[in-house]
Amino acid sequence: MTTARRDTYTPETLLSVAVRVFNERGYDGTSMEHLSRAAGISKSSIYHHVAGKEELLRRAVSRALDGLFGILDEEHARVGRAAGRLEYVVRRMVEVLIAELPYVTLLLRVRGNTATERWALERRREFDHRVAALLEAAAEDGDVRDDIEGRLATRLVFGMINSIVEWYRPDGRGAGEREVADAVARLVFGGLRKDG
């Protein structure tokens, strides 16, 4: 990455470098100096593209959030019984998480120290609520068990899905995107027990 020539930088490529550094050092622990060194361009060249590191953070978490909220607009998330829509959303969440791995990783690590971070947390909560509402609708339809409180169930399912960022490596050696999405959907809806 450090061999990239300064004039080849676009806001997109700069963003991908910034996200890598944010994930390695933490957003708070990253200075413009760190970004400049990682990108191999001067700080003033970075300021040519963006107003500062908070703008890079906003763009990065927006990309993750757009991916997640985009799922809810897809036809299979809007049409049909709530349980089927929920299963579709869970599977697609895994796919988006893997497709946008560094961006979602960053989103999940946001703490809330800046306005942008607080906004990102607020949007995450909104997404969680939309999925929780789907789960509750499925429970009302009688398709999903109602002996686990809806918010608790949503938290646990999100916990399982989000934990994928901790170990998934897109090197083609471990389980692929499809295999992980299938595994999560089977576990979340059917559980481990055979014929259970």
Next chain:
Amino acid sequence: MTTARRDTYTPETLLSVAVRVFNERGYDGTSMEHLSRAAGISKSSIYHHVAGKEELLRRAVSRALDGLFGILDEEHARVGRAAGRLEYVVRRMVEVLIAELPYVTLLLRVRGNTATERWALERRREFDHRVAALLEAAAEDGDVRDDIEGRLATRLVFGMINSIVEWYRPDGRGAGEREVADAVARLVFGGLRKDG
């Protein structure tokens, strides 16, 4: 905490202060100065109790690891069909995680920069393997589905359980230890689908 008198400190109480600071600032970001300020005692008083911050880390993660490995020695984890033992272990993991919340939180955040951290990661992996072996035994017995690769299933189940440290607050307002353990056991073994 800062009002505690220096002569009331024991290795135990010092440990609980250290774990809180490690979880807030990160282990790497914590200096003896930070610990001294948080405990309200001088650095030399801390050195009276321990050799340094790495010893505090080792004691703290040992407490979490002893709690987790202790589960595997309990009768219900050793006797009976593998599936029943696995369900017992999953439920107890949730209970230990909640009972030792700050210690397990620290264990889960360990990175591997020091010998103690690498040792802790190694022990965590060992625990994961023990539980994965139980899951594979249950699959061989035909009690647990075999259409999800064992290591992947273990990772996802651990992901769900470990995510509890992100939101569980022992303030008595949210779900209690028992309710969370029940919810995890139901989800992991039975899944969300009704009569599924």
